[in-house]
Structure formats: C-alpha cells, structure tokens
Amino acid sequence: MSEALDNTAGPLTTESGAPVSSNNQSEAAGVGGPLLIQDQVLLEKLAHFNRERIPERVVHARGAGAYGTFTVTADVSKYTRAAFLSGVGKETETFLRFSTVAGNLGSPDAVRDPRGFALKFYTEEGNYDLVGNNTPVFFIRDTIKFPDFIHTQKRDPYTGSQEPDNVWDFWGLSPESTHQVTWLFGDRGIPASYRNMDGFGSHTYQWVNEAGEVFWVKYHFKTDQGIKCLTQAEADKLAGEDPDSHQRDLRESIERGDYPSWTVYVQVMPEAEAANYRFNPFDLTKVWPQGDYPKIEIGKLELNRNPDNVFAEVEQSIFSPAHFVPGIGPSPDKMLQGRLFSYGDAHRYRVGVNGDHLPVNQPKATTARNGNRDGFHYDGRHGGQKNYEPNSFGGPYETGQPLWKPIEVSGQTGEWETPKHADDNDFVQAGNLYRLMSDDEKERLITNLADSISLVSRDDIVDRAISNFANADEDFGKRLTAAVSERRQK
Known part of the structure; x- marks a missing residue:
C-alpha cells in the first residue's frame, strides 16, 4: 500500500481562492461527451499555461543566478562616496546572473561565447547594477552597431541557422572586433563553469568622492x-x-556549501589623466594595461544562496547599467551610453513596466518612492498616496544632490567617430594579447579560429578576416593563413 499523501497544505484552489473539486477530470456533457465552457478550473488552468512564458532576452537569454554577499575589504572613501563601499567589513546583499550571449533560452551552456556577469547590489541608497561580461573588452565601440552585431550571431533570416558567412563578414568589416575575437577564440573562450571564470565591469565608470573629485x-x-x-x-x-552543465554546477556547488567567491578589484584613473592617456579610456575595445593602472583590491563577492524558483528569480530578474547610486555614474563610453537606455527598455517590453516590483528586483535595504503607477501587474502598493511631485500631503521630494558629477562637454553635435589617443588603433592590443600567450595557447587559438573561418563560403570574407589578425601580429597572420588554407583544401 502506498504511503498516505501529506495534505497539510490544505485544499487545491483556483487563482481566486475557491476550492477545486477535481483536478483530474474535466466537466463534460455526459459520459464521453464534449467539454463544457462552464468548467472554469479547466479554462483558468489552460489559459495560464498558455501564458507561462515571457519573451526571452534578445541577448543573454540562457542564464543561471544566485544570491550572495559583497564585503568591503579596503577603504575606498577617497575615491567614492557610495555608501555600500563606505567601510571595511560592510556587507551588501547581491544577486548575480551568469549567461551566454548569442544562444536562445534552450541552448547549451558549454559553447564558445562571452559570458554575461550581471551583478545587483541591494544597497541602502537603492539598487546598483553592474552589468558586465567575463571579458574586459567587447566587439564594437559604438552602440549604434549593436543590433547589427547581434543579428550576425543569431539565426539567418533565410536559412534559420547561425551562418559563419555572417559572423566573419561582420568581424572582417569591423576591425575593432579583433581584440575581443582573439579573446573569444583563445583558451578562455569556453569556461569550464561559471565559478571558474573572471568577471569584468568592462565599461569605464565614474566614481566621485565627498569632495567632488572624479575618478x-x-x-x-x-x-x-x-x-x-x-x-x-x-x-x-x-x-x-x-x-x-554550468547551471547545474553552480546550483550544486552552493547546495553542498562550496560557495564560489571572487576577489574584487578596481583600476582607478584620476579624471585629469584621461584626456592624454595613450589609449582612449572610454573605448570598450581597449583595456587599461595594469602597468599603467594597477588593480586595487576593494572587496570579496561570495554566492551562498540558490533561487527558490528559476523563472521568478532568474528569468524575471532585470538589470540596467542606468541603476546607479550616489557616488557612481556613467562615462562617455559610447557603448555604455546606449545601454543606459536599451537595458531598461528591453525589460519593460519583456517583463513589463512594473518589473522592478518583482521580489528579485525590488530594493531590499531601502524603499522605492515615486509617482509611477498602474500598468500591467501593478500591485497597488501605493494605496491612496498622491502620484505627483511636489505635493503637500507628505509625498517624496527631490534631493537636489546629483548622484555623480556632470561631465564637461564642448563642440558641435554630429555623428563623430570615437576620439583617437596616441596609441589607439584596432590591432595593437590584440597583438599584445597574442604575444602574451604561450606556444600551446597560440596553437589552440589558431586551431579554433581556423576551424571557424574555414566554414566561410566566400574567399573575400576569409581574406578580410585573416588580414585583421595579420595586422595585429605578423606571425599570427601567417600561421592563421596556413591553417585556414589547409582546411579549405580538404
């Protein structure tokens, strides 16, 4: 005899709370007859099931997440007035979502692709979102090219498949991608797990201290x-x-108490040094060499709690680089500037205008207070409070204190190219990265690139792709030319 069921949860109900008589048989017009429209349990269940899915993210669709704690390990008050960074030992709750970029929601984890590293700090001054990757650079430097780039990574409108011709055509015609592509096809292009990779904010951000000094x-x-x-x-x-594989590894490591952690560093550049730095410090295709600006340890990030529900807390989590707190702000980075709009807009479409009300996205150490009301999934949390400012009924008020320091601008409006600095070109850092690699690492890089480029159908696309790597390093170009030629002759 089977064990008795545990019925302590009480009776099954509809969404309105009415008890359900039968969850196994639909109402029918007689034995074997057609079903009845009056069966509201059936209709509610089917209608809800049809709507269980929301649009997946256009990019970073495939992901996993966990909660954790950020602990300050060094005093950085001389650089920023951000409260959550204000004292050694201070702890802030966090939520971190890892992801791949190009694949859809059902794609595998173990693929050659950048990994998203999106971190939410639940600070007492509001949520601070740091939306980065596991690489310090990116394929493009201007956000106007982002839809074009992603279209090359997604399915072709005619074939319905990802096409090597599209991928390499774009990269070959976009030489600024050479640095990131060298990263991607090197050893770190496929992490063994989310726990075994670094994360980067990638963009340049502004920190400002109590004295108004900018870094x-x-x-x-x-x-x-x-x-x-x-x-x-x-x-x-x-x-x-x-x-x-990666999602499972993260979840199981936390379940067994083997909490993954990262030591957190920043590179800091005084504001006055940016104008004459040898590389454009706001160009996302470039790094700041650590010989110029060494890393400074500031904290420890530990992940120690799994979500209870993946859909509610991972799929519906939303991040935006526009979510700043006092003492932290944007830079003139053209990719960052576009993302300040596009991330929030994408989530308002995908999750809804009240997505910030969901538990995973709510501020936890403070309360959101504003005049935003109504829309899908509004929960009435504001009651009868006035929804305008200023008001004389005890409503929230503006502080008059900007979160960051204004950036000085001059000149005429226009579609300007990103300013070039003394050592700026599209190939120098890719060449430097290649020359840092061991012979074995170089061989694997050449193999990975040649295996991909050799799938391209047109010679001109192949030639352009290889020429970018040859411009980065002569040996790089020669070895890649030979490897691709060998594969295309088979």
Missing part, C-alpha cells in the same frame, strides 16, 4: 576557484551530454 574606474572580479577552461572538443562533448 574613472574599471571593475575586475578574479575567481578564487581558479581559471579552468574547456577545449573545443571537450565543450562539444559536454554540450551534447549535459546542456545544463
């Missing part, structure tokens, strides 16, 4: 688990055997 910063999250990567062959095998 430009870049964030680095160095994994305490050590860097571990997969070869292409290992990744291909794992993706087929366990598409959820």
